[in-house]
Amino acid sequence: MFLCELCNTDLDRHRDKFTVPVLEKFANDTKSGNGRVLLFDHDRSNPIGRVFGGYLMGEKLMGYAYIHNAMALPKQPNVKIADAVEDRILTDVSVGFMGHIRSAKQDVNGSTLEWEWWMPADGENVTELNELSVVSIGAQPLAGFKSLDGPDQKANSKTVNMSASKSIHVGGKEFDITAKQDGDSIKIDATAVNEAVKALEAAKA
Numbered sequence: 001m002f003l004c005e006l007c008n009t010d011l012d013r014h015r016d017k018f019t020v021p022v023l024e025k026f027a028n029d030t031k032s033g034n035g036r037v038l039l040f041d042h043d044r045s046n047p048i049g050r051v052f053g054g055y056l057m058g059e060k061l062m063g064y065a066y067i068h069n070a071m072a073l074p075k076q077p078n079v080k081i082a083d084a085v086e087d088r089i090l091t092d093v094s095v096g097f098m099g100h101i102r103s104a105k106q107d108v109n110g111s112t113l114e115w116e117w118w119m120p121a122d123g124e125n126v127t128e129l130n131e132l133s134v135v136s137i138g139a140q141p142l143a144g145f146k147s148l149d150g151p152d153q154k155a156n157s158k159t160v161n162m163s164a165s166k167s168i169h170v171g172g173k174e175f176d177i178t179a180k181q182d183g184d185s186i187k188i189d190a191t192a193v194n195e196a197v198k199a200l201e202a203a204k205a
Contacts (some may be wrong), residue, residue, distance in 0.1 A: 002085060006030075006051070006097045006132055009059040011114055012139040014149040016102075017121045023061040026095070030063050038065050040081065043098055046074065047083055051132040052177075065093070065132065066144070066177075081134060084173040085145055092138035093145065100127040114138035123162045150203040173199050 006026065012019045018026075035052030048071040052146055054063040063190045067082040102117045119127060138144060 001064055004051070004063055004093055004142050004145055006054065006061045006063045006093060006129075006131045006134070007140055009082055010140055010142060015112065015114045016139070017114055017116050019116060019118040020056070020059060022117050022127060023056055023059070025119060025125075025127050026061055026097070027054035027063070028058060029129040036129055037131045038067065039096070039131050040071070040074065042131070042133045043074075043133055044092065044131075048134065051128065060142075062146075064131075065134075067134075073089050085134065090134055091144045092135050093143055094133045094135045094138045095129060095143075096131040096133060098126055098128045098130055100111070100125055100138065134138075 007023065008021060009017060009018055009023070030052050031054060035050045037047050038049035038051050039044050042050050045102055049064055049065060049067040051065045054061055056062070067085065067103065069080065069082055072080045073079045073081060081090070097119050101120055102115045104112045105114045105116065117127070119125065
């Protein structure tokens with residue numbers, strides 16, 4: 001499992017940017033149900049894990065990405081995705097989302113300089129984080145996997161809650177997955193994960 005900066009309020013390569021209320025909604029989405037699915041390169045036919053435990057750190061949405069250790073790169077089956085992330089070969093992530101309202105900032109010629117996504121003050125809201133993907137090049141340059149010994153993490157280690165729990169339902173059973181900080185690393189309760197995987201395999205059989 002890896003600590004991630006899921007997204008932030010910076011302007012991305014597609015001239016899109018999120019407001020803090022949108023990030024807050026995305027954080028809540030990762031805490032509901034079983035969190036959100038983790039994909040590879042936004043391919044919905046290729047789920048590789050789950051993302052959960054989102055929280056805001058300033059104008060960054062942080063969270064935890066669990067990558068199943070059997071998942072391999074689509075065109076390099078001998079390379080495990082988790083190994084590629086751990087070795088810093090893959091560093092970027094990208095959010096897949098449903099937006100509700102955005103406003104445009106334009107120049108004097110009417111060309112759009114940026115699109116800002118925001119939450120409505122009232123009425124129906126369908127803004128939602130659908131998935132997080134591991135990607136080779138993300139739209140937001142700073143979004144991606146973070147090392148716990150990095151400067152940002154050390155500076156915020158006293159103020160950020162580095163423990164997260166999530167209940168998942170598999171095969172009619174409930175499993176509590178817990179991740180917590182242990183020194184400069186994050187550890188996950190492997191027993192619960194393994195039991196959940198076994199229950200999933202039994203349900204599929």
